[in-house]
Amino acid sequence: MMDQPDQATTQRDPEEEVVHRALEAYYRTGKPPWDTGVTPPELVDLVEGHGALPPGRALELGCGTGTNATYLARHGWEVAAVDLIDRAADQAREKAAAAGVAVRGLHGDATRLDELDVPGPFDLFFDLSCYCGVPLHRRDAYAAGLTHRAAPGARLLMFGYGPEPLGNPTTEITSWAAGVTADELRDRFRGWELIDVTPGTNSVPTFWFTLRRDA
């Protein structure tokens, strides 16, 4: 059973508009380069590995076409998945439906969760390369939205590019060159502990960050 998308009515500033247009273009041209259809081992480990989290409520930020939201739902999680681009959110719902699992695929902004029907509390937040592309001035709102919706002890598993890995292909989008660092997450996510930072295996600096909300 799929939910209909919740349409957020949002006032975006000029930098956000540029980001939105760039992302929309990726989805319009077909399959975006990041859409591998493969769930990363770091998420598999958290869900199925030694000391796996018990299934609960999960919120995915920047879910793309829904590979990982579907994976979580298949493993017993109650999943809501948000993407800024309506075409992506549509595909996430379709992918879950084809797999016969329930995912609430929502079109909306991870920095404006109050506009969506995602009250939580959530036990797990998953972000595969969304936050690192969020404009710097919207990142406090992202952190506040998750903090407000986190169950005590909730985890945030985040993959992000480090600073300037992409050589800033779009000069108007400063965040795409800024990437994300451990220090930034420690500063921004008050009431959370950064419990793990593991470098990714990409040819440019990438990291897997795990944060835990205070109990």
Ligand SMILES: C[S@@+](CC[C@H](N)C(=O)[O-])C[C@H]1O[C@@H](n2cnc3c(N)ncnc32)[C@H](O)[C@@H]1O
């Ligand atoms: C690099 S893609 C990764 C997509 C997906 N996580 C995956 O790995 O296939 C980043 C995704 O985040 C979405 N995104 C970017 N900014 C967002 C925001 N503020 N709110 C929600 N989604 C956002 C983009 O539309 C895109 O689908």
